Amino acid sequence: MRVLSGIQPSGKLHIGNFFGAMRQHLQLQAEHNCFYFIADYHALTSNPTPAEVAGHTLDVAMDYIALGLDTEKTIFWRQSDVPEVTELTWLLSCVTPMGLLQRCTSYKDKVAQGLSPNHGLFAYPVLQAADILIYNSDLVPVGADQKQHIEVTRDIAIRFNNAYSKVFTVPKEHIIKSVAVVPGIDGRKMSKSYGNTIEIFEPEVSVRKKIMKIVTDSTPVEDPKDPDKCNVFALLKLVASPEELAEWESKYRNGGMGYGQAKKRLAELMIDYFKPFRQKRTKLENNIDYVKEVLAKGAERAKAVARETLEKARQAVGLKK
Numbered sequence: 001m002r003v004l005s006g007i008q009p010s011g012k013l014h015i016g017n018f019f020g021a022m023r024q025h026l027q028l029q030a031e032h033n034c035f036y037f038i039a040d041y042h043a044l045t046s047n048p049t050p051a052e053v054a055g056h057t058l059d060v061a062m063d064y065i066a067l068g069l070d071t072e073k074t075i076f077w078r079q080s081d082v083p084e085v086t087e088l089t090w091l092l093s094c095v096t097p098m099g100l101l102q103r104c105t106s107y108k109d110k111v112a113q114g115l116s117p118n119h120g121l122f123a124y125p126v127l128q129a130a131d132i133l134i135y136n137s138d139l140v141p142v143g144a145d146q147k148q149h150i151e152v153t154r155d156i157a158i159r160f161n162n163a164y165s166k167v168f169t170v171p172k173e174h175i176i177k178s179v180a181v182v183p184g185i186d187g188r189k190m191s192k193s194y195g196n197t198i199e200i201f202e203p204e205v206s207v208r209k210k211i212m213k214i215v216t217d218s219t220p221v222e223d224p225k226d227p228d229k230c231n232v233f234a235l236l237k238l239v240a241s242p243e244e245l246a247e248w249e250s251k252y253r254n255g256g257m258g259y260g261q262a263k264k265r266l267a268e269l270m271i272d273y274f275k276p277f278r279q280k281r282t283k284l285e286n287n288i289d290y291v292k293e294v295l296a297k298g299a300e301r302a303k304a305v306a307r308e309t310l311e312k313a314r315q316a317v318g319l320k321k
């Protein structure tokens with residue numbers, strides 16, 4: 001089974017990204033043949049600076065490798081190193097009805113928020129379809145927010161296969177059963193766009209400070225507290241053992257425990273959880289050439305597959321050599 005997913009390079013990754021998506025990507029490596037790439041072409045739709053494009057791409061690469069990406073087994077590359085995908089995007093664009101893209105909610109939401117869209121943003125799902133189809137992917141693990149893009153991909157693949165010949169594997173979506181939404185320190189969904197994140201590899205002192213600042217209600221120490229309504233408990237669930245979590249749950253319900261106590265323990269557990277990977281992250285920062293080499297090797301392997309599929313698609317539409 002070929003598994004493929006793309007990650008947008010939009011800065012250093014946070015614990016919401018890790019528990020919501022990355023951890024599952026990394027787990028899938030054990031059983032499947034995985035293709036993971038850094039979607040830098042997609043990132044251009046929000047017009048980052050050139051320095052941001054390059055810097056964020058390397059940050060995401062280092063985060064993934066430090067956290068356990070298997071650089072031998074898994075094919076890991078930078079999307080723009082295989083430009084064949086943009087040619088396939090064009091071939092797919094020509095069988096994609098405008099209406100299909102006009103219905104995409106992630107596009108509509110951005111426009112509704114007042115963003116003046118560029119053509120890249122509108123065509124974004126076609127590039128995503130090309131990413132998936134060019135590598136003959138069977139399974140695409142993504143968050144629920146991407147479900148519609150995978151449906152669009154299936155639709156485009158079927159249209160192309162019917163209009164010409166059966167060039168593409170029609171992929172299945174694999175909605176990551178995430179640990180629900182990871183809250184940020186202000187209690188909203190943890191997201192870069194809200195400035196409420198805890199980055200996976202930020203300095204330990206800063207992790208501690210942020211955790212101590214997590215928003216909680218004003219229930220007095222003596223009173224019982226509802227763990228299901230507490231942001232600190234939501235994060236404890238991610239890193240505490242089931243036994244320890246059960247103990248915290250009864251401390252909450254019995255009263256006599258202050259949130260500060262739970263926060264201190266949460267900080268310890270969170271820091272311990274990522275500790276084994278920190279050293280590797282630092283090593284990678286001091287050896288960027290190695291990171292670039294991993295991406296270059298991945299691109300070579302990805303390109304071989306992409307070229308073959310693109311050639312079939314070119315032949316199918318009549319662009320014969």
Ligand code: ADP
Pocket residue numbers: 008010016017018019020021022142143144178180181182183184189190191192193
């Ligand atoms: P951000 O909102 O910080 O820009 P992205 O949209 O780039 O994050 O998210 C990348 C992936 O990480 C998504 O597929 C999403 O499923 C997952 N993710 C992001 N934030 C969270 C969160 N707070 N809780 C759970 N999963 C998340």
Ligand code: TRP
Pocket residue numbers: 004005006007008039042127128131132140141142146149
């Ligand atoms: N759009 C995806 C996101 O924002 C990233 C992405 C680009 C992707 N191409 C892909 C995901 C192909 C899966 C498959 O998260």
